Amino acid sequence: MPRKGMSNLCFSPGVSSSSSSPPLSHYPSPSHSIMDRTLDISEPIISKWNPDNTTFARVTSLFYENRSEAMDFLRIVKNLQKAMHFLVIEDSSSEKMIRAQNLMEAAMKRLQKEFYQILSMNRAQLDPESVSTRSSRTSTGSSTSEFDYDEDDNRSGVVPDESVSENDDVLSVAMEDLRLIADCMISSGYANECLKIYKIIRKSIVDEGIYRLGVEKFTSSQIHKMDWEALEFRITKWINAVRTAVKTLFDGERILCDYVFATSDNITESCFAEITKEGALILFGFPEKVAKITKKSPEKVFRTLDMYTAISEHWPDIDSIFSSESTVNIKSQAVTSLIKLGEFVRAALNDFESVILKDSSISVVAGGGIHYLTIDVMKYLSLLADYSNVLSDILADSPPSEKKSLPESYFGFSDSDDSPAHPLSQKMVWLIVVLLCKLDAKAKLYNDLSLAYLFLANNLQYVVVKVQTSNLKYILGDEWLMKHENKVKQFASNYERLGWSHVIATLPSNPTAVDTPEKVKEIFKKFNTTFDLAYRKQSVFIIPDNKLRDNIKISIAKKIFSLYREFYNAHRRKVERGRYSRSVVRYAPEDVGHHLSDLFFGNFEMGSYLSIESATSISSSPSPSLSPSPYRLSIPATSISPSPSPSPSRPSISR
Known part of the structure; x- marks a missing residue:
């Protein structure tokens, strides 16, 4: 109360303090006068709502029944506490002090009941998802309580915002009422009674939320006994749970706790730690157990990486939510799980x-x-x-x-x-x-x-x-x-030289230089023989990649087709006039192109395997049918000179 109010209680206006006045000790002290007035005002309303006095007070909620009267109740308790503070200095054992203490205990019992009812009756509206959706830690941290006003301030309840839903309105009122009650009980010295109720109810919500997300508490022995399918199922549920737990469950509880106990950072941190510790340690401890117990095999690394990703992606939120010393063990557990998962991944890669x-x-x-x-x-x-x-x-x-x-x-x-x-x-x-x-x-x-x-x-x-x-x-x-x-390209070039250089070598680099029919016949026969052998052997070769297959076929065709076509056009008539001409000129240039186009589709499915003996026998097997293939290659007319014969060295990647 302002000092001028105390003066009015002590001295009546218009009466001088002359020497004939009674001694000062005959007047009531300021603290006694304040207490008298406070007791007269407080007793009726506190007694009315004392749950031990009437059935009405036991079954009715003050904040639900008459919110304006609830604000008066809190104001009266605040004034009673101030008056007791003044009186305790002078006479802590006076009858008035005992009477005031009894009233305070009755008021606290009422507020305990109200605090419990608001928490339990509004459980659905105060769920972490609703709180985290509507609020943010920044905005709630800077809010002021409705209870922080002077005697001359107007009474201001929570005015519902017509733009928000009915559920948001109920949430706002419930959060504000919890904060007002907590402020009042803490300032009156009843913090433990308030926190006990809050911790019991909110911890049950967190624990239930963790369970509903599918996260269970397993021992290392239980995880060790699980087969991989069962464990993978648990890992999948855990991964799906992490985002909701961090973004909604823990964040919502952090926001609510910060708001309700905004007057004391120490209370806020210790309360939040006790509410979330068990559930958070179960959540963030699961990956460590999996990483330590599970065999570090390559096929299991992806689920491990998923768990690592789930924690690392939400690390900024984890670091922010569990930022106090009270929750350092929770954050340490998350870090430990990251370390163990990392060790698992490195071992699996090795x-x-x-x-x-x-x-x-x-x-x-x-x-x-x-x-x-x-x-x-x-x-x-x-x-x-x-x-x-x-x-x-x-x-x-x-x-x-x-x-x-x-x-x-x-x-x-x-x-x-x-x-x-x-x-x-x-x-x-x-x-x-x-x-x-x-x-x-x-x-x-x-x-x-x-x-x-x-x-x-x-x-x-x-x-x-x-x-x-x-x-x-x-x-x-x-x-x-x-x-x-x-x-x-180098490997493909080596293949072409080894597989087709002997075919190219049968054709003269200058086709017009050949002058005798006998020489022409000899060249045709050599080409027929070597081309047959090359085609027979390589008809089972396969190139699965379309681009590589086309590039190699075009490269081979450039080196064979144009030379053979030039020689064929220059000397075909010389041979056709002789006997057995068909046995000499077996391939027209188009036939050569068609046969080259047939290559590299293979007679085996990709991925088929042969023993070394089987592979050797294929190379010497009879010539396959040279029937035309539905695949045709567009042969360029460019003339390419044949490449020199390669040395028969073994292929090596390191070359």
Whole structure:
């Protein structure tokens, strides 16, 4: 109360304080006068709502029945508390003080009841989703309580906003009433009684929310006993739960707690910590247990990355919501789970590298097609590339892969680089190098050198296409792609020389220089024989990639078709006039083009495998039927001189 009010209570206006006045001790002290007035005003309304006095008070809610009277009740309690503060200094054991204390206890019992009723009756409206949707921590943190006003202020209740829904209106009123009651009880010294009710009710809501999201508390032993299908199901439910738990459940509780107990940061933090601790530790502790117990196999890495992503994507919210010292153990648990998940991923990638290195199959792919190892590895790496952001974090502190035992020219990065390569790029390049070196060894299983080079071209082309059509393109970069595209061209060129140079060599570089019919017949016969052999052997070869297949067929056609057509047009008539001309001139230029167009579709399904003995027998099998193929190649008329015969060296990726 202002000092002028106290003066009015102590001294009557118009009466002078002369020497004839009674001693000052005969007048009532200011604190006693304040207490008398406060008790006279407080007792009727507090007694009216004392749940121990009447049935009406026991079954009726003050804030629901008469909100204006509820505001008077809070004001009276506040004034009573102030008056008690003045009186306790002078006479803490006086009859008035005891009477005031009894009234205060009755008032607190009423407010406890009201606090509980508002929390329980408005459980649906005060659910975390409604609170987080309507509010934000920034706005609630700067709000002021309706209870913060002076005696002369106008009474102001919560005025419903017509623009909001009825549910929002109920939510606003409930939140404001909880805040008013909490302020009153805390300032009156009854914080523990208020917090006990709040913690019990709100903790049950958090725990129920965690359970409804499908997150259960498992021991390490229980997780260890689960088969992968059951555990994967639990992981999926956990991933789906994280966003709702962080964005709605914990955030909503944070907002409500900040609002209701805005007058005390310490109370807010300790209360929020107790409400959310158990549920949050169950939620953020699950990934750590999975990472520690589950076998670190390559096929399980993706679910692990999903869990890592779920935490890292919501880390700013987690860091903000659990920012106090009271909740540091919750945030620490989330960090620990990230660390363990990262360790799992690194171990699984190392295990995947070992799987590639340990592949010891000695069968060859029919027709030089795509090896299953190439398909599996590139599918795995392209899926990993979709997690490039989190993988970059996980691999940031990993030591660089050992590269001294593999061809340095294929690693893509050297120690002389001005700046070290990104760890994720290094890891991806390294795994592809391991794959290519295994393919290099498998190419040596082919007895036919041309087929070995075709095998390398097919598989490296598959690698290049997988990189081009996935996020690996952004990880490895254009320089890596260009380098390996050129390597594919080199393998294809080696195949062409080994597979077709002997056919090209049968045709003279200058067709008009041949002058005798005997020489012409000899050239036709040599061409027929070598072309038959080459076609017979390579009719089972396969090139699955359309672009690579067309490029190789066009390249071969340029080198054979134009030379043969020029020789055919120049000397065909010389031979046709003789006996057995049809056995000499077996192919018209169009027939050669048609036969070349038939190539590389193979007689085997892609991915079929043969033993080394079977593959060897195919090369010497009888000539297949030379029936026309529905596929036709447009043959350019450009004349290309034949390439020199290659040396019979073994193909190698490192060359």
